[in-house]
Amino acid sequence: MSDKAIIRPYGDTTGDGMVQVSFTLPLPHDKRAEGAAAQLANKMGIEPALVVHAKAMGPDFTFFVVYGRVNHLVDVSQVEVIERDFPLLTPKQASLIVKSRLRRRLVVVGACIGTDAHTVGIDAILNIKGFAGEKGLEYYREFKVINMGAQVSVPQLVSRSQQEKADVILVSQVVTQREAHILNALEMSAAFREAYPADKRPLLIIGGPRFEERQAAELGVDRVFTRGSTPGEVASYLVHAFFENKQRELHGPA
Numbered sequence: 001m002s003d004k005a006i007i008r009p010y011g012d013t014t015g016d017g018m019v020q021v022s023f024t025l026p027l028p029h030d031k032r033a034e035g036a037a038a039q040l041a042n043k044m045g046i047e048p049a050l051v052v053h054a055k056a057m058g059p060d061f062t063f064f065v066v067y068g069r070v071n072h073l074v075d076v077s078q079v080e081v082i083e084r085d086f087p088l089l090t091p092k093q094a095s096l097i098v099k100s101r102l103r104r105r106l107v108v109v110g111a112c113i114g115t116d117a118h119t120v121g122i123d124a125i126l127n128i129k130g131f132a133g134e135k136g137l138e139y140y141r142e143f144k145v146i147n148m149g150a151q152v153s154v155p156q157l158v159s160r161s162q163q164e165k166a167d168v169i170l171v172s173q174v175v176t177q178r179e180a181h182i183l184n185a186l187e188m189s190a191a192f193r194e195a196y197p198a199d200k201r202p203l204l205i206i207g208g209p210r211f212e213e214r215q216a217a218e219l220g221v222d223r224v225f226t227r228g229s230t231p232g233e234v235a236s237y238l239v240h241a242f243f244e245n246k247q248r249e250l251h252g253p254a
Contacts, residue, residue: 004076005077006074007073007076019068019070020052020066021044022064022066025061025064027061027062028061029055029056029062033062034051034064037049038051041068045070046068046070047068047070047071050067050068051065051066052065086237086241089235089239094143094239095140098140098239098242102242102243105144106143106168107144107164108126108137108144108146108166108168108170109148109157109160110122110147110169110171111157111172112171112174113157114151116150116174116175116181117150118150118172121173122171123136125137125170125231125234132228132230136231139231144164148160154184154191157169157171158191162195167202168203169203169205170234172207172208173185173207181210188206193220203242206219207224207226208226209226211224212226
C-alpha cells in the first residue's frame with residue numbers, strides 16, 4: 001500500500017483526477033438527455049464531463065457513463081475502517097474449539113427475512129459448497145446449520161430459533177429499496193431482545209452488500225458482514241464471539 005496520505009484518482013496518468021461514473025436519468029435518449037447527464041456530472045464536481053456511453057432503457061429512461069476530472073483530494077489518514085479483531089481459523093480448528101469447549105454442536109439458524117427472495121448471500125455462507133473457494137458452515141463438523149431460506153418472517157425466525165435452541169442467527173439482506181434492509185434488521189433485533197433475556201439471546205449476525213460494518217450498534221446486532229465476506233471469516237467470528245468474549249455467557253448443554 002502507498003505511504004502517501006493525500007491522493008487523487010488515477011485515470012490515464014498518476015494523480016490526474018480522472019473518474020468514471022454511471023447513472024440513469026428519467027429521460028428518453030436524445031441530445032437533451034445527454035446534456036442533462038453532463039450537467040449532473042458537472043454538479044457532482046466532474047469538470048469537464050464527457051458522456052462516453054448512453055443507452056436507452058425503454059422509452060422513458062437513459063443509462064449513462066460519464067468520464068471526467070475531479071479536483072477533490074482524499075486524505076487517507078482520515079479514513080476510518082473496522083479491522084478484523086479475531087484470528088482466521090480453518091474448519092478443523094473451528095470445529096475442534098467448539099467440540100472441546102462447548103461440548104456440543106454450535107447451532108446456527110440462517111434466513112433471508114421479510115420479502116427478500118435472494119438467497120445467494122445466505123447460501124454462500126451456509127451451504128457446503130461455500131464461496132470464494134471456502135466451504136460453507138454446513139461443512140463444519142461441529143456446527144449444526146439450519147437454513148430457512150427466503151421470505152422468512154421475523155416471528156417465524158424467532159420461533160425456529162427457540163425450537164432449535166439457536167446459538168447464532170445469521171440474516172442476509174440483499175433487497176434495499178426504501179431502506180427495507182435497515183427496517184428488517186431493526187425489526188429482527190428488537191424481536192430477539194423481546195423474546196430472550198439479555199444473557200440468553202443468540203448472537204445476531206446480519207450481512208448484505210449495502211450494510212456497513214460500523215452499523216452493528218445502530219442495528220442492534222452483534223456483527224455486520226459486508227460484501228465479499230467469506231464462510232471462513234463468519235465461522236471464525238462465531239468461535240471468537242463465543243469463546244474469547246468473556247462478557248457473553250454460554251448456553252447450557254442442549
